[in-house]
Amino acid sequence: MTQPSDTPKTSGGSRSAIAAHPVISAVIAILIFASIFFSLYVPLYARATPMVGDFPFFYFYLLVYMPVVGIVLGFVLFLQHRLRTRADTDGPGSGEVTR
Amino acid sequence: MSNVNAVTFTIVVVLFLLVTLIGFAAARWRRAEDMMHLNEWGLGGRGFGTFVGWFLLGGDLYTAYTFIAVPAAVFGAGAVTGFFAVSYTIIVFPIALIFLPRLWSIARAHNYVTPADFVRGRFGSRSLALAIAFTGILALMPYIALQLVGIQAVLTVMGVGTSSGNTFVKDLPLFIAFLVLAVFTYVSGLRAPALIAFVKDTLVYLMIIVAVLYLPAKVGGWGHIFSTAEAHLKSTSPVTHKPTGVFIPVTGNSQLAFSTLALGSALALMVYPHSVTGVLSTKRRAIIKRNMALLPIYSIMLGFIALLGYVALTDPTTAANVKKANNAQLAVPYLFQHLFPSWFTGVAFAAIVIGALVPAAIMSIASANLFTRNIYREYLNPGCSPANELQVAKLAALAVLLGALGFIVWLPGAQKFAITLQLLGGIWIIQTLPAVLIGLYTRWLHPVALLVGWAVGIVSGTAMVAAKAFASPIYPLDIFGVIAPSYDAISALALNLVISVALSFVFNAAFGSARADATAVTDYV
Numbered sequence: 001m002t003q004p005s006d007t008p009k010t011s012g013g014s015r016s017a018i019a020a021h022p023v024i025s026a027v028i029a030i031l032i033f034a035s036i037f038f039s040l041y042v043p044l045y046a047r048a049t050p051m052v053g054d055f056p057f058f059y060f061y062l063l064v065y066m067p068v069v070g071i072v073l074g075f076v077l078f079l080q081h082r083l084r085t086r087a088d089t090d091g092p093g094s095g096e097v098t099r
Numbered sequence: 100m101s102n103v104n105a106v107t108f109t110i111v112v113v114l115f116l117l118v119t120l121i122g123f124a125a126a127r128w129r130r131a132e133d134m135m136h137l138n139e140w141g142l143g144g145r146g147f148g149t150f151v152g153w154f155l156l157g158g159d160l161y162t163a164y165t166f167i168a169v170p171a172a173v174f175g176a177g178a179v180t181g182f183f184a185v186s187y188t189i190i191v192f193p194i195a196l197i198f199l200p201r202l203w204s205i206a207r208a209h210n211y212v213t214p215a216d217f218v219r220g221r222f223g224s225r226s227l228a229l230a231i232a233f234t235g236i237l238a239l240m241p242y243i244a245l246q247l248v249g250i251q252a253v254l255t256v257m258g259v260g261t262s263s264g265n266t267f268v269k270d271l272p273l274f275i276a277f278l279v280l281a282v283f284t285y286v287s288g289l290r291a292p293a294l295i296a297f298v299k300d301t302l303v304y305l306m307i308i309v310a311v312l313y314l315p316a317k318v319g320g321w322g323h324i325f326s327t328a329e330a331h332l333k334s335t336s337p338v339t340h341k342p343t344g345v346f347i348p349v350t351g352n353s354q355l356a357f358s359t360l361a362l363g364s365a366l367a368l369m370v371y372p373h374s375v376t377g378v379l380s381t382k383r384r385a386i387i388k389r390n391m392a393l394l395p396i397y398s399i400m401l402g403f404i405a406l407l408g409y410v411a412l413t414d415p416t417t418a419a420n421v422k423k424a425n426n427a428q429l430a431v432p433y434l435f436q437h438l439f440p441s442w443f444t445g446v447a448f449a450a451i452v453i454g455a456l457v458p459a460a461i462m463s464i465a466s467a468n469l470f471t472r473n474i475y476r477e478y479l480n481p482g483c484s485p486a487n488e489l490q491v492a493k494l495a496a497l498a499v500l501l502g503a504l505g506f507i508v509w510l511p512g513a514q515k516f517a518i519t520l521q522l523l524g525g526i527w528i529i530q531t532l533p534a535v536l537i538g539l540y541t542r543w544l545h546p547v548a549l550l551v552g553w554a555v556g557i558v559s560g561t562a563m564v565a566a567k568a569f570a571s572p573i574y575p576l577d578i579f580g581v582i583a584p585s586y587d588a589i590s591a592l593a594l595n596l597v598i599s600v601a602l603s604f605v606f607n608a609a610f611g612s613a614r615a616d617a618t619a620v621t622d623y624v
Contacts (some may be wrong), residue, residue: 032193039189040362042354046347054321058178058347062185063402069189070395073196077388 021083028079035069103258107436110445111257111452114302115276118295118453122283125290135486140288140493141212141468143380149389151293152381155461156390157397158296159377160368162242163249163455166303166404171427173408177332177344179353179360182405186361188398192391194365199378200387201539201623206379208622213465214375214535215473221538223615224546225477230553231531232473235372238528239462241520242373243503246455246462248428248518250276251507253448255424256432270508276452277459281500284460285493289380292460299457302450304400309443310410310435311403317438318413328409363588367529369536372465373458407431414438459500467495523564526588530556533599539623542616548602556595563587 018025038044045061052060131144138145147155165184173181202217211217215235219228250273259272283291315321332344348357368374378387411417411430420433435447471492476483483491534549564587 032196035193036190039186040358042186042348042357046349046354048347054325056325056347059182059325059406062182062189063399065189066185066395066399066402069192070392073192073392073395076196077392080388 024079024083028076028083031072031076031079035072039065039069104436104441104444106441107257107445107448108259110442111253111449114298114446114449115279115452118298118456119279119283121294121298122279122291122456123286125283125294126287128287128290128294135489137212137468137471137485137489137492138210140489141464141471142376143289143293145207145380145382147293147381147386148383149386149393152377152386152390153393154296154300155293155380156374156377157394158292158299158454158457159373159461160394160458161303161397161401161454162246162458163451164245165401166451166454167249167252167428167431169401169405170408170411170431171429173405174411174421174430175344175408175427177328177346179345179348179357181408183357183360184364184405185398185402186357187364188401189395190361191365191368192395192398195369196388196391198369198536198539199391200384202375202535203378203381203384203387204624205539205618205622207384209618212379213469213472214370214372214531215469217618218534218538219473219477220617221542222534222544222546222549223617224550227534227546227550227553228473228477230550231534232469234527234531234553234557235469236466238524239372239466240499240503240506241518241524243459243462243466243499244507245518245521246459247273247277247503247507249455250452252426252428253432253451256429256436257448274504274508276456277500277504280456280459281463281497281504284463284500285497288493289376289461289464292457292464293380295453295460296457299450299453300397302446303454306447306450307400307403309439310407310447314407314410314434314438318410324406324409324413327413331412359589363529363592364525366532366536366592367525367588370531371528372469373462376461376465376468404431407434410434459503463496463499463503464492466499467492470495523561526560526564526591527557529588529592530560530595532592533596542614543603543607543612544599545603545606545610545612546614548599548606551602552595552597552599555598556591559594560587560591563590 039062046058048056048058050057055063129144129146131139133139169181169184171181172184175181202214205211205217205221209216209220211220213232213235215228215232218231219225222228254272315324318324329346332346333342335341336343345353348354381387381390408430411421411434414434414437416437417430417434420437421427421430424433432448432451435444439447471488475491475495476488480487530553533544533552534546537544
């Protein structure tokens with residue numbers, strides 16, 4: 001469901017990128033779903049302690065999550081970019097084979 | 100107007116005039132050779148880059164009602180119905196990264212202006228596209244009206260116009276503000292909110308940074324703020340005989356409410372027409388992606404705005420004022436007025452008023468695009484010229500804005516009604532998700548199945564709210580446009596999905612799965 005893996009069955013171009021770099025593709029998918037999951041899974045952080053400064057942990061966690069998600073998504077974009085450039089340099093051949 | 104602070108009032112008026120000038124000047128900004136096209140007026144020429152896109156999307160998604168309603172909900176009920184907004188604005192960006200770049204690409208390849216355009220092309224179904232367009236317009240109407248509620252909260256605290264019994268005189272400032280908004284939207288289209296968003300975002304940032312650095316110390320520091328909030332929320336409410344609110348959601352129920360509210364709101368935002376309009380106005384696919392990593396900066400601010408609800412709770416004067424007015428939405432305006440010097444109160448109030456203009460303009464444009472493309476051109480006047488299409492869109496935007504104004508000003512009790520409608524709007528719009536978002540990945544779902552699922556989702560979602568609205572008080576919270584019992588939105592969406600999938604099996608087996616599809620697989624990447 002992530003960007004580079006978005007059309008595994010239909011798009012020849014994407015398919016070759018994923019087939020050629022399964023590890024990077026998997027890392028991208030994991031990062032995206034992790035950034036959703038760790039916010040939605042409330043039991044993980046619905047605690048008052050440890051206090052961070054004057055902030056109960058619950059509030060601290062959510063406030064710090066924001067810049068973290070920005071950085072994680074930035075890293076995802078970097079990986080996607082690499083995926084595409086690599087797929088291109090691997091040449092059209094790899095795309096043709098999987099097609 | 101006896102107790103109006105002259106300094107505050109002057110600063111608000113001056114900043115509003117500045118924004119008015121910008122709104123009209125925007126018509127000349129990034130002018131295209133052929134302006135007589137809906138792409139120019141309705142999508143700003145589809146040419147905004149990362150920088151403008153960031154300001155536009157930020158200004159679009161974080162509405163004035165957000166600045167008022169989120170801290171109001173935190174003030175009133177604490178973490179679940181208020182602070183869930185922070186979780187919502189976290190997950191909205193990774194979710195957007197899954198869907199919106201694809202939506203951008205397909206819209207660019209086929210010159211789609213609205214989500215309903217895409218559904219029409221993808222599923223080849225006019226009736227499904229009409230349902231999508233109709234839902235979008237219906238969901239946006241009360242949302243636009245609620246931007247007025249944000250302005251009204253500020254005007255009330257400023258003491259402007261409240262002393263008169265005459266409706267027209269009482270709402271004159273609101274009237275002027277919205278008339279100006281309607282005219283510059285008509286003239287400049289999406290370029291106006293894009294340019295004004297620079298002023299809005301700058302003022303909002305200034306407001307929140309100063310508020311976070313200055314206010315907590317004035318009321319005794321964060322430690323005192325959190326302990327006061329905790330004590331207040333755990334105390335028993337004299338009305339309900341239950342705890343006033345939730346400080347930290349430790350029970351399973353409150354955690355489920357928290358996360359379904361966050362998820363439901365985030366999913367609904369993906370299909371709200373005004374966010375689609377913002378997304379489609381950008382120049383390249385990479386700009387959408389980049390902004391999904393950059394917009395969380397905006398959300399940090401939202402986290403602190405939400406906490407202002409607790410700051411207001413801690414300041415005795417503000418808490419007393421809000422109690423006296425019996426309106427939690429005034430919490431932040433009263434807080435600013437009490438603790439800021441009057442000139443900075445002016446800046447902060449202007450930020451909220453201008454903050455209402457940007458999303459209201461974009462929403463009216465999104466509605467106008469839907470009406471023009473999917474109702475007027477599709478049903479009323481097929482084969483109309485681009486110039487004719489543009490003219491209809493401009494008039495539709497004008498009609499939508501004036502309609503919202505009339506609704507709020509003349510209908511008694513309209514404000515509460517608008518809030519209820521807005522609540523329903525979030526539940527309605529999420530029912531378009533199977534067609535719009537799942538449609539981006541597969542056309543396996545049958546259009547008739549989608550239509551039935553949509554109808555069931557809307558009816559069941561509405562029924563769930565109707566059943567509860569009579570029993571318990573609701574905190575209708577909107578950030579990005581989606582609101583409190585979004586748990587209902589998720590349940591109704593689940594029902595919608597089950598029906599869409601089940602019927603698709605039946606219809607595909609009975610009639611075959613080959614259908615017209617104007618889009619090609621390579622258009623999505």
